[in-house]
Amino acid sequence: MRNALGLMLASVVAAVVIAAGGWFYYSSRAEQGAPKTTAARAADPLPAPAKLATRDDVETTAALAGKPTVLAAAPAPAAPVQQKSTCTNPNALGVARVVEIDTTGGPGFGFEHFKQFDFLTDKEVVLTFDDGPWPVNTPAVLKALADECTKGLFFSVGKHATYHPEILRQVLAQGHTVGTHTWSHVNLNSKKMTESQVKDEVEKGFSAVRFALGTNPAPFFRFPQLQHNPAMVTYFGTRNVAMFSTDIDSFDFRKGATPEKIVETVMTRLDKLGKGIILMHDFQKHTGEALPTLLARLKAGGYKIVQMKAKTTFQTLPEYDEALLKDLKVPTSSARPIASVVQTVSQ
Numbered sequence: 147m148r149n150a151l152g153l154m155l156a157s158v159v160a161a162v163v164i165a166a167g168g169w170f171y172y173s174s175r176a177e178q179g180a181p182k183t184t185a186a187r188a189a190d191p192l193p194a195p196a197k198l199a200t201r202d203d204v205e206t207t208a209a210l211a212g213k214p215t216v217l218a219a220a221p222a223p224a225a226p227v228q229q230k231s232t233c234t235n236p237n238a239l240g241v242a243r244v245v246e247i248d249t250t251g252g253p254g255f256g257f258e259h260f261k262q263f264d265f266l267t268d269k270e271v272v273l274t275f276d277d278g279p280w281p282v283n284t285p286a287v288l289k290a291l292a293d294e295c296t297k298g299l300f301f302s303v304g305k306h307a308t309y310h311p312e313i314l315r316q317v318l319a320q321g322h323t324v325g326t327h328t329w330s331h332v333n334l335n336s337k338k339m340t341e342s343q344v345k346d347e348v349e350k351g352f353s354a355v356r357f358a359l360g361t362n363p364a365p366f367f368r369f370p371q372l373q374h375n376p377a378m379v380t381y382f383g384t385r386n387v388a389m390f391s392t393d394i395d396s397f398d399f400r401k402g403a404t405p406e407k408i409v410e411t412v413m414t415r416l417d418k419l420g421k422g423i424i425l426m427h428d429f430q431k432h433t434g435e436a437l438p439t440l441l442a443r444l445k446a447g448g449y450k451i452v453q454m455k456a457k458t459t460f461q462t463l464p465e466y467d468e469a470l471l472k473d474l475k476v477p478t479s480s481a482r483p484i485a486s487v488v489q490t491v492s493q
Contacts, residue, residue, distance in 0.1 A: 241451050245455070270421045271424055271449050271452065273298035274368070276427045278303070278306060278317070279307060279310045279317065280429045281310060284310075284434075297321055299453070304326065323453065324355065324359060325364050326460075335373035335375050345378075356460075365385070365458065367390065392422075393424070394416055398433045399427055403430070405432050408426075408440070409436050409439050
């Protein structure tokens, strides 16, 4: 009897202990966060823009709703992009070499008058054109040069530049070098010309070309009719202007000149000399007609084109700029900022 009561008491105690242990186990599991369904928590705040701006490996792959968040600092201004060549002619004559001229002291080029700077090597030529710009004729020259992806040096008459500034700007835009050729193409060695008049012809010509281009031309000059005025040769030394004569004259200006004669004149002389600065005129109709054939002959003969550029541009004299604008009756420019003159009111 006593044993039976003891066994019953032991069973009751064991049951109580088991129940209490189970309650303690499940209670502790609940406190540790048993899996359950909950509402989504608020998103963590985005990092500050300054921190993301220091990273260069973050790629934006989706747009954010609402107000855009700046994720990176604005990029620094890009360096000027160099215009790529648009030449589509795989067999073009092209430009073999570009030379930069330091015009300090007024150097001279072209062995007909100047024999100091022999910079061309065998089979190298420089293409030069005088007296433009002129309708039809200058564009014809530009097209022939563009078709062969090559460049020339243009000596513009100031008066012609004011007549057709849009054509002269095309010359510059296509990458050619632009110098000057006086205001009105007078012979600067004429006895009728005073020293003052000679200077006016030169400086006014430079101002006119600058006006037409909208920028400073190269400090390159060719005397009309290749008549080198000694006083102006000295003057150009003080103005740091390079002077140009020629090695090969095309004589494209002569009466009776034809495209065929122009080509033969140039090639005969060139084959004899082997190199040189070629003088032509974009003012003359037959020059543009002859140029495609001439360029083809140069290419077939193994000749290479050298482009001449100036190290610096020419600085015109203010008094001549002002006189030119007065003569041309150009309205005085307003000093008001553009925003105070022109405003967008509807777009």
